[in-house]
Amino acid sequence: MSKIPVYFMPGLAASISIFERIKLPTDQFEMVFLEWEIPFEKESLAEYAKRMTLKIKHENPVLIGVSFGGILVQEIAGFVAARKIIIISSVKTNLEFPRRMIVAKSTKAYKLIPLSLVQNMESLAKFSFGEKVNQRLKLYEKFLSVRDKRYLDWAIEQVVLWDRTVVDQNVIHIHGDSDDVFPIKYIKNCIVVSGGTHIMILNKYKWLNANLPSIIMGNTV
Secondary structure (H helix, E strand, O other), rough: OOOOEEEEEOOOEOOHHHHOOOOOOOOOOEEEOOOOOOOOOOOHHHHHHHHHHOOOOOOOEEEEEEEEHHHHHHHOOOOOOOOOEEEEEEOHHHOOOOOOHHHHHHHHHHOOOOOHHOOHHHHHHHHHOOOOOOHHHHHHHHHOOOOOOHHHHHHHHHOOOOOOOOOOOOEEEEEOOOOOOOOOOHHHOOEOOOOOOOOOHHHHHHHHHHHHHHHHEEEOO
16 A cells, blocks of 8 residues: 655744654655745745645645645645645634734734844744743744745735635644634634644644544544
């Protein structure tokens, strides 16, 4: 039996090292890791997603994305036939955004964020991983690898201006009940991980390793 290809996309500015604790049975699954590319000038999220499909070498893959990576894999699924789309610590539409992101969109406040992010590791960590990061900043330096200003400007704008309002019914959503970037009170129809924060890909890896195989195979948790 051929292995099921599972493609992983990290969150905003994050490297593939965020998946280092995720282990799927090697006799059943082939794990492939996608990395962020620097966007082209004025490249739309859809255009970027289409370009990312060039990295997908298998037919009928499983797509797993974390946070902004979850938004991106939903866009990629518009260009490839995916066996499964699984998002972790992410959103299915912009209706699941917290109020502060809606305000940031209407006031264009997001345009003021990027430069300080590039220059300030703590700000970037908070934006990507949530508020409770201060004691573990050194850890996040390892996981936040993309510091390119053009990428950060583009990525933050793509998140805040994401225009999807209709849920793709094929998306399986895994979300922590203590996520402070995308609070659970705004999230509908998800598999809830008790105690899971926005970085549960790192600290709830045991739950994910135990449950992802059956979720991929179509069994309920």
